[in-house]
Amino acid sequence: MSDIIAAADRSATPPIRMRREAGAGLADELIHLPLLARYAASLFMVGLTTAVALAVERLAAPSNMALFFVAPVVLAATVFGWGPSLAAVITGVLAFDFFFTQPKYSLEIASPSDIWAAGLLLVIAAIVSGVAAVARRRVEEARDEAMRAEALRALAHKVVEGCCGEEIVQAAAATLGLIFRAPSVVLAERYGALKPVAVSGGARITEAEEAAAREVAQLGVPARAETYPFPHLAFDLWLVTSRAGRRYVLGVDFKHAAARRPAAPERSVEMVMACLAAAG
Secondary structure, X not given: OOOOEEOOOXXXXXXXXXXXXXXXXXXXXXXOOXXXXXXXXXXXXXXXXXXXXXXXXXXXXXXXXXXXXXXXXXXXXXXXXXXXXXXXXXXXXXXXXXXXXXXOOOOOOOOHHHHHHHHHHHHHHHHHHHHHHHHHHHHHXXXXXXXXXXXXXXXXXXXXXXXXXXXXXXXXXXXXXXXXXXXEEEEEEEOOEEEEEEEEOOOEEOHHHHHHHXXXXXXXXXXXXXXXOEOOOOOEEEEEEOOOOOEEEEEEOHHHOOOOOOOOOHHXXXXXXXXXXXXX
């Protein structure tokens, strides 16, 4: 293994970057907190809810206090996902039992009505948590799909505008990085050699991977990482030939991606390939 080519991350084209910045907010930052921090935030919300419920305990019947603990479950499921919301469900039921049922400050429940209230809280919170988690996942999927479409639209727009080849290649690498949320690279023929000319997401490609890209270019077939005959390859590789006869190899590092490798990444890659092919 020789020198590793480490290129600086190239940002997306301006229309994409502005859209991402406009859509980024507090909710996006919270969603991408470390897992431990999300669990801690969920438990904190349950603790805050318990404090509020204790402050207004005299104004409501003990059985009605269970409704307070639905709120942190909904927030945890919407913002943090299924795991933290489940933690909020369990700790919420325990807090309700400990502070608001007889005998107080004990996990025992003496009154049948309190048993029903605790059980109902558990069922309602679990159902709401599941629904909110599914809704959150669908919102994320829709947002990701919109970002992919915007990235491809911006790349196609550069081709239509007749931008220079280097600019389109850079945009292609950035588009791959946005679509898959993964380090991406575009290799191109220069002076008879196939070399990286554009990277995104801090992609790092080794000399051995360059050799694999050359083999892909010679055979004309794509290569999948960590499979025969490239068990140590980190990048999935695809070959595209422009209308001027220039060959490019596109690479996506799914091993270091923010999400799992999609079942059929070719569908999106082929759109980027078509833009490069049309660019000449």
